[in-house]
Amino acid sequence: MKLSSILSTAAFAAGAVASASAVHAQSYEGKTIEYVIPFSESGGSAKWANFYAPKLAAALPGSPTMVVRYRPGAGSTEGANWFQSQQDEGDGLLLFGDSGSTKFPYLLGDPRVRYKYEEWQPVVASATGGVVYLPPDLGEKFDGDMDDLKDPFYLYGSQGATTLDLVPLLAFKMLGMQVDPVFGVEGRGDGRLMFERGEANIDYQTSSAYLANVQPLVDDGLAVPIFTWGALDEEGVIVRDPTFPDMPTFKEVCEATEGCETSGVAWDAWKAFFVAGFANQKTIFLPQSASQEVYDAYVAAAKAVVSAEGFAEEAETTLGVYPQMTGAAAVEATRQATSISDEAKQYVLDWLMEDYGISVQ
Structure with missing residues (x-):
C-alpha cells in the first residue's frame, strides 16, 4: 500500500469543500450528538474519541453538544454490530468510531461480524503507532x-x-x-x-x-x-x-x-494487519442513511478541525505525529485498511488455529 495515493486524494478532497448553502442549511444548535466507540473508557480509542469530540462539536453548525459513549464487548464486534443496526439514523446525531480491533475480524471473515464497512460513511481516518x-x-x-x-x-x-x-x-x-x-x-x-x-x-x-x-x-x-x-x-x-x-x-x-x-x-501477513491496525487505524463514521448534506457538514467541520491553528501541536501531544485524513481521503484509507490478499489471510487463519485453537470462519 502507498500512502501517496491517500495523500493525493486528501489534496483533491481539500479542494472539494461542501457548498456553503448545504453546510449552513444544516444546524445542530441545541442538539446532542452521541459518538459511540466499541471499547472501554481506559484505552487509546477513548483518548482519541475524547480528543476529537469537543473539536468536531465546536466546528459543526450550531455548536452542538457531543457525548462519547462506550459499548465494549467481543473485541469491539459487539459495538460495531450495534452500529450496523443503526444505519437508518441519518440525522447526524450518531457517530461511530472504530479501530483495528474492529477491522481485523472483518478482514478474517469472523462469523460474529454482521457489520458492512462498505455501507458506512467515513468522515475522519487517523493513523497511529x-x-x-x-x-x-x-x-x-x-x-x-x-x-x-x-x-x-x-x-x-x-x-x-x-x-x-x-x-x-x-x-x-x-x-x-x-x-x-x-x-x-x-x-x-x-x-x-x-x-x-x-x-x-x-x-x-x-x-x-x-x-x-x-x-x-x-x-x-x-x-x-x-x-x-x-x-x-x-x-x-x-x-x-x-x-x-x-x-x-x-x-x-x-x-x-x-x-x-x-x-x-x-x-x-504481519504487514497487512499492521496497515489495517495502525497505518489507517481509527475512523469516524456516519451511518449509511446520513444525507449528503449531513455528510458535507461533518466533512467541512473535520477539515476545519485538522487545519486549525495549533491543531498539529495539540494532536502531537495527545495522538502523536500521524496523518489525519478527511472526506474522500478517509474513504480511500478505509478501503485500503479493509482489504487483504488471500495468501496473507490464509496464513493468519492457519496460525490462529495452530497456536490458539481458534477457528475464525
Missing part, C-alpha cells in the same frame, strides 16, 4: 535484538487474538518469544493495568495511550520501551515512528534477531 515495553528487569537486557529475551516466559493481557492484539502476538511469534496471552481483557487500558499490577510482564499501547499513561511509568523507572511498530512512508515502506524517532521499529528488531525474517508470507 504503538510501543512495546517491558518491566525494568527484562528491559535492561534489550540491546537492539530479542536474542537474549527469548528464554523468559511472558504473560500478556489481551483482548483476543483476532483483535488489534493480532499485530503484537504475531510479532512476538516471529521474534521467537514465549508469550502466553491472557485473553478476555476489555481494552488495552486493562492490559496496561495488568502490567502495572505485575500480572503481565509485556505490554504494548497505541501512541495516545502510551503518551498519556505509560510515559509516566517510564519516567519513574517502572517500564522500559523497546520498540515501536513503525510508520509507513509515502512508498509504503516501514520507517521509524515520527512520534518516537529514537526507538527502533519492529522491522529493525526483527532484522537483528536470529530467525526473524522481513520477507516471505509471515512478514507479508
Whole structure:
C-alpha cells in the first residue's frame, strides 16, 4: 500500500469543500450528538474519541453538544454490530468510531461480524503507532535484538487474538518469544493495568495511550520501551515512528534477531494487519442513511478541525505525529485498511488455529 495515493486524494478532497448553502442549511444548535466507540473508557480509542469530540462539536453548525459513549464487548464486534443496526439514523446525531480491533475480524471473515464497512460513511481516518515495553528487569537486557529475551516466559493481557492484539502476538511469534496471552481483557487500558499490577510482564499501547499513561511509568523507572511498530512512508515502506524517532521499529528488531525474517508470507501477513491496525487505524463514521448534506457538514467541520491553528501541536501531544485524513481521503484509507490478499489471510487463519485453537470462519 502507498500512502501517496491517500495523500493525493486528501489534496483533491481539500479542494472539494461542501457548498456553503448545504453546510449552513444544516444546524445542530441545541442538539446532542452521541459518538459511540466499541471499547472501554481506559484505552487509546477513548483518548482519541475524547480528543476529537469537543473539536468536531465546536466546528459543526450550531455548536452542538457531543457525548462519547462506550459499548465494549467481543473485541469491539459487539459495538460495531450495534452500529450496523443503526444505519437508518441519518440525522447526524450518531457517530461511530472504530479501530483495528474492529477491522481485523472483518478482514478474517469472523462469523460474529454482521457489520458492512462498505455501507458506512467515513468522515475522519487517523493513523497511529504503538510501543512495546517491558518491566525494568527484562528491559535492561534489550540491546537492539530479542536474542537474549527469548528464554523468559511472558504473560500478556489481551483482548483476543483476532483483535488489534493480532499485530503484537504475531510479532512476538516471529521474534521467537514465549508469550502466553491472557485473553478476555476489555481494552488495552486493562492490559496496561495488568502490567502495572505485575500480572503481565509485556505490554504494548497505541501512541495516545502510551503518551498519556505509560510515559509516566517510564519516567519513574517502572517500564522500559523497546520498540515501536513503525510508520509507513509515502512508498509504503516501514520507517521509524515520527512520534518516537529514537526507538527502533519492529522491522529493525526483527532484522537483528536470529530467525526473524522481513520477507516471505509471515512478514507479508504481519504487514497487512499492521496497515489495517495502525497505518489507517481509527475512523469516524456516519451511518449509511446520513444525507449528503449531513455528510458535507461533518466533512467541512473535520477539515476545519485538522487545519486549525495549533491543531498539529495539540494532536502531537495527545495522538502523536500521524496523518489525519478527511472526506474522500478517509474513504480511500478505509478501503485500503479493509482489504487483504488471500495468501496473507490464509496464513493468519492457519496460525490462529495452530497456536490458539481458534477457528475464525
